[in-house]
Amino acid sequence: MTEIASPAGGEASLPLTGELPELAAVPWRPRVDEQALRRADRLWTLSTVAHEVPFLLTAAALPLLNAIMIPVGVVALAFAWVIPELYAARGAGVLREPATARGGAAAAEDRALGLLADLVGHDARGLLTSTGLVLEPGRLGVWLVGPAGALLVRPGGRRVECYCVRATGDELPRSDRVAHLLLALRADERGFATVANLTFSGARWRLRRRLRPAARTGLAAAAAAAR
Amino acid sequence: MSRLIRLDQTGRTVLAEWSHDDPAGADAARAALATELERGYLAVASGRGGEATAVRELPPDAELVILRRPIAGG
Numbered sequence: 001m002t003e004i005a006s007p008a009g010g011e012a013s014l015p016l017t018g019e020l021p022e023l024a025a026v027p028w029r030p031r032v033d034e035q036a037l038r039r040a041d042r043l044w045t046l047s048t049v050a051h052e053v054p055f056l057l058t059a060a061a062l063p064l065l066n067a068i069m070i071p072v073g074v075v076a077l078a079f080a081w082v083i084p085e086l087y088a089a090r091g092a093g094v095l096r097e098p099a100t101a102r103g104g105a106a107a108a109e110d111r112a113l114g115l116l117a118d119l120v121g122h123d124a125r126g127l128l129t130s131t132g133l134v135l136e137p138g139r140l141g142v143w144l145v146g147p148a149g150a151l152l153v154r155p156g157g158r159r160v161e162c163y164c165v166r167a168t169g170d171e172l173p174r175s176d177r178v179a180h181l182l183l184a185l186r187a188d189e190r191g192f193a194t195v196a197n198l199t200f201s202g203a204r205w206r207l208r209r210r211l212r213p214a215a216r217t218g219l220a221a222a223a224a225a226a227r
Numbered sequence: 228m229s230r231l232i233r234l235d236q237t238g239r240t241v242l243a244e245w246s247h248d249d250p251a252g253a254d255a256a257r258a259a260l261a262t263e264l265e266r267g268y269l270a271v272a273s274g275r276g277g278e279a280t281a282v283r284e285l286p287p288d289a290e291l292v293i294l295r296r297p298i299a300g301g
Contacts, residue, residue, distance in 0.1 A: 020281060021269055022297050094301075111238025121277055148301060164301035171236040172296075179234055180295045183271045186279035197300035 020184055020191035032193040037140060041159060044201035048084055055080035084206060091162030091200020092210035094149025095133070095218070097174070098166070105173075112175035119179060132174070133218040134182050135225060138189045142226040144218045145185065147177035150196070153204065157223035160204045165196035231256045231285075233263060233294040242294070257285045260292065268294040 023031070030036060059076040062069035116134070117125055124135045136143040141161075144151040152161040167180035185192045200207065204223055208216055231243040242259040245252030260270060264283060272280045272289040285292060 020298075022299065025297075025299065105237075108236060108238040112234070113238075115232070115234075115239050119273065119277075165298055166301050167296045167298050169236075169296050172234070173236070173238050176234045176238060179293075180298060183273065183279050183293060183295055184298050186273075186277065187271050187281045192298075195298060195300055 020188040020195060022184070022195045023188075023191050026195055029194050032140075032190050034140065037154075037161070037193070040161070040198060041154075041201050048087070048202065051083045052080050055083075084202070085210070087200055088202060088206045089210045091151075091160070091202070091207055092215070094162045094164045094199060095144070095146045095151065095211060095215040096148065098148045098177075109173040109175060112173040112179065116175045116179045116182070119182060127218060127221050131214040131218045132178070133215065134178055135218065135221055136182060136185060137225060138185070140189060140193065142222045143185060143189075144215075144222045145178055145181050146215070147174045147181075149199075150181060150185065150192075151207075151219065151222065152193070153219070153222040153226040155226055157226040158204055160200075160202065160207050160219070161198060162200040162207070163193065163196035164199045165192070229256070229290050229292070231259055231292045231294070233268065234296070253285065253287075256292075260285050260294070263294045267297070269297060270294055 055076045059073040059080065062073045062076070117128060120128055120134050120136075127133060127135050132146070134143075134145040136145055138152075141152045141154040144153065148166045149162065149164045152163065153159075154161070165181060167177050172180070181192075184195075204219065208219055211219060228244055228246050230241055233240045233242055242263070243252065243256035245256050264270060270282050271293050272282045272286050273291045273293055274280075275290070280286075282289075282292065
């Protein structure tokens with residue numbers, strides 16, 4: 001067995017307060033709270049608008065100047081459509097199956113899945129069986145946890161945030177990876193959102209189109225729970 | 228019966244089991260926990276209701292303590 005590099009910088013720096021020890025690895029990040037999430041949401045929306053408006057104006061103005069510019073306007077419209085889709089695709093990546101999780105011994109995965117099923121409640125167990133994802137209600141919203149990240153469906157169910165985060169080490173079974181994230185999330189939800197990298201914040205419908213079918217099912221369940 | 232479990236490449240490994248009237252078993256669990264923390268694992272006490280608490284010592288009333296690896300943003 002190899003030693004595991006502790007992001008907390010060793011035993012002495014591990015907090016006793018219940019906060020995630022991994023927070024010590026990202027001291028520059030302010031601890032996420034409801035206000036910080038709203039601020040991040042606004043920034044993502046402003047960023048999207050800033051990307052969209054120039055292309056939309058170009059698409060509208062050029063054909064008015066000269067009909068020959070219509071193809072350029074169409075290209076500008078395409079850019080206006082593609083850019084937010086690319087961001088959504090990046091966000092959807094947090095629920096893709098990591099390559100290292102596809103292989104592995106079946107027995108190890110069975111054991112890991114058994115423990116994970118024990119950890120989740122009866123309601124979430126059905127979704128876990130059908131999608132491999134765990135639904136976890138929190139204070140910030142409803143979480144959908146996969147092996148390489150998690151979605152946070154905000155109260156109301158219309159807005160989603162995608163967090164890329166994973167357990168260190170490549171050889172873990174898939175369900176163990178989910179269990180790692182679930183335990184960290186349950187121990188310190190705000191700390192979890194702080195340690196994880198935010199890859200997308202936006203409309204649920206935009207993200208949904210970029211998800212694999214099982215993840216869509218999970219997203220629908222999370223949205224229903226968030227309403 | 229309380230258990231100390233490590234999440235690892237085998238799915239899970241039970242490192243120790245003990246009960247309230249088994250001080251030797253609890254001592255063995257404490258020693259195993261300390262060893263794993265030294266190796267960089269992190270401990271979480273998991274409750275029946277789905278709650279979890281990060282711990283560095285063996286809670287006397289914990290039924291399930293799980294050792295996990297650190298997580299990091301991808």
